[in-house]
Amino acid sequence: MKIFKLTLLATAAVFVGVTGFVPGIVSQEVQAQEVKLKAASFLPGKVIFAKFFYDWVGQTNKQCSGKVKISVVGPAAIGSMKQWEAVKSGVVDMHYGPPTYYKGAAPEAGVSDLATTPFPQQRKNGAYKMLDELHNKKLNSKLIMQVMQGVKFYLYTSKPHKNKRFDGFRLRSAPLYDNFFKSLGASPLRMPAPAVYTALERKTVDGLGWPLWGVSDFSWDKFIKYRHGPGYFSAILNTLMNKKKWDSLSAAQRNCIHGSATSFEVAWPSKVQAQDKKEAARQKKNGVNYVDMGSDFSATATRYYWEEMTSYNPSWIGKIKPLVTQ
Numbered sequence: 001m002k003i004f005k006l007t008l009l010a011t012a013a014v015f016v017g018v019t020g021f022v023p024g025i026v027s028q029e030v031q032a033q034e035v036k037l038k039a040a041s042f043l044p045g046k047v048i049f050a051k052f053f054y055d056w057v058g059q060t061n062k063q064c065s066g067k068v069k070i071s072v073v074g075p076a077a078i079g080s081m082k083q084w085e086a087v088k089s090g091v092v093d094m095h096y097g098p099p100t101y102y103k104g105a106a107p108e109a110g111v112s113d114l115a116t117t118p119f120p121q122q123r124k125n126g127a128y129k130m131l132d133e134l135h136n137k138k139l140n141s142k143l144i145m146q147v148m149q150g151v152k153f154y155l156y157t158s159k160p161h162k163n164k165r166f167d168g169f170r171l172r173s174a175p176l177y178d179n180f181f182k183s184l185g186a187s188p189l190r191m192p193a194p195a196v197y198t199a200l201e202r203k204t205v206d207g208l209g210w211p212l213w214g215v216s217d218f219s220w221d222k223f224i225k226y227r228h229g230p231g232y233f234s235a236i237l238n239t240l241m242n243k244k245k246w247d248s249l250s251a252a253q254r255n256c257i258h259g260s261a262t263s264f265e266v267a268w269p270s271k272v273q274a275q276d277k278k279e280a281a282r283q284k285k286n287g288v289n290y291v292d293m294g295s296d297f298s299a300t301a302t303r304y305y306w307e308e309m310t311s312y313n314p315s316w317i318g319k320i321k322p323l324v325t326q
Contacts, residue, residue, distance in 0.1 A: 035253060037070045037245070040087070042080040042097030042237075043193075045072070048213045048279075049237060052147055052271065053096045056239075056264050064256040068249070070094065080192070084240070088140045093245045095141075098237055100175050106138040107312040112146060112236040113176055114305055115324035119146045119265050127323035130316070141240040145261035148211075150272040152231025153177065153301075155184075156215065156224045156288070157207030158200060164293055172196055172208035177232070179308060180301040181209065196220060211235040213279045221286040228291045232301035 039057065043050040057070045078086050084102035087095035099109035112131065115122065122128045132143045153176075157169065166186040173181050173188030181188045189205060199205040200223040207224065212231060215221050239261070246254065284290075310317045 033250075034066050035068050035249060037068055037093040037241075039070050039072045039094035039096060039239075040078045040083040040092045041072050041074050042083055042095075042101065044074045044076070047217050048275070049148070049211075049235070050074070050096070053237070053239065056145070056147075056260065059264065060257060060260040063260050064253070067253045067256050072096075084139060087240050087242050090242045090244060093242055094144070095240045096237060098235065102139060103175055106134055108134060108309065108316055109238070110176055110305075111309050111317060111320060111324060112149075112238070113233045114302065114309065115149065115234070115236075117324050117326045118269070119149055120262065121326075122324060123262070125323050127320055130320050130323070134316075135238075135240060136243055139240065140243050142243050142246040143238060144241050144257065145239040145265060146236060147239075147265065147268055148235045148237045150269065151211045151213055151235045151276075152229075153209055153211050153233060153235060154231050155181075155207065155209055155228040156220070157226045157228070158203075158223050159206060160226060161228065161291070161293075164297075169206045170204070172199065172205050174209060176305055176308075177209050177301055179304040180232075183300065183304065193218065197222075200224070212276060212283075215288070216279070216282045216286060221283055221288050224288055226291050227283060227288050228293050228297065230292070230295065230298040232298040233305060 041050045041053055045051060045054045054072060057072055061069055073092075075083075078092065080097065081101055083092070083095045083097055084105065086092045088105075099106070099112060103110060109131070115127075117125070117127065119128070122131075128143070135141045135143045155166075155171070157166070157171075159169075164184075166181070166184045169184075169186040170189055171181050171186045172191055178188045191199060191205075196205070196208060197218060197220060200220060207226075208220075210220075212227075213235075215224065215227075241257075249257075280290075306321075
C-alpha cells in the first residue's frame, strides 16, 4: 500500500512538472484574468449623451467577458468637473466627458471639437497619436475612444434675435463659445446643466449654447422657443483611462478594449444621423422653431474657437490642424 501511494505521488509530481497544472490553481488564474474597471460618467445614464457611453460599456463587457468588466458611476458619486482629476490620480480607472471640463490642464484637447476628419481616419493619419500623447503627458491618461463628432452646437433662446444680434441677452455658455457669444452682443454666464431649468424659469438667463441633443431631456423646451443655426463644431466626448491602469492590463485585455472602441467609432455616423432626426422632431413638436442665421453664423463661431486654440499652443495646433480638418 505504501509503495502504491508513493507511486501515485511520484506520478502526480511528474504530471505537475510536465503540465504545470496544480489542482485548485486554474480556477484562481481564470478569475485573475478578468479585471474590474471603475468608470465615471459626467452625466447620468438617462441623459442621451451618457446613454451612448453606457451602451459602449455594455458592448465592451459582453465582447470582453472574462477579460475586463466595467462599472459606471455618475456625477452623484463624483462631481462632473472633478472626474478628470479622479482618472488622472487613479481614484477611478476611466472617465467619460468633454475636453472642455479639463481645459485648465490640457486646453489644446479642445481641438477635437473643431475636427472634421472622422476619428477612425485620425487614428491612421497621426492625429490620434498626438492627442493620445497630449493626454498621456497632461492628464496621465490613455485616450481610449472619442464620440459625438457631428453632434453640432446651437444657440437656443426664449426670445427672438434683433437683426441677428443678441445684445443684452444673458446666455448660459461654455468656454468653447464664450468669444462667439460676446461677438453677438450677449453676456456669457456659467452654471451647471441641472441649474439651467430654474434659470430659464426665473428668466435669469435668456438662453444657452447646447448641442442638438438633450434639450428635451432637461425639459428646457418648456421655455426655449428658438434654435439658431447652422450648428457649429462638435460636442466631443472622450473616454480616458488612467495610464498606469492601462499599462497594467494584459495585451489581450488592451486589444479587446481597443477593438470595442474602434468598432463603436466606425458605427458612430449612423448613430448620429438617426438621433439627429429624433431630436429635431422632438424639439419641433415641443414648439422650438429653427432659425437659419446664414453660413456666417457657424463660420464665425468656428473662427473664434480656432483662434483660441491657436493661442494656447501655436506650434502643436499648427501641426494637428491639417490632420483633423478635411
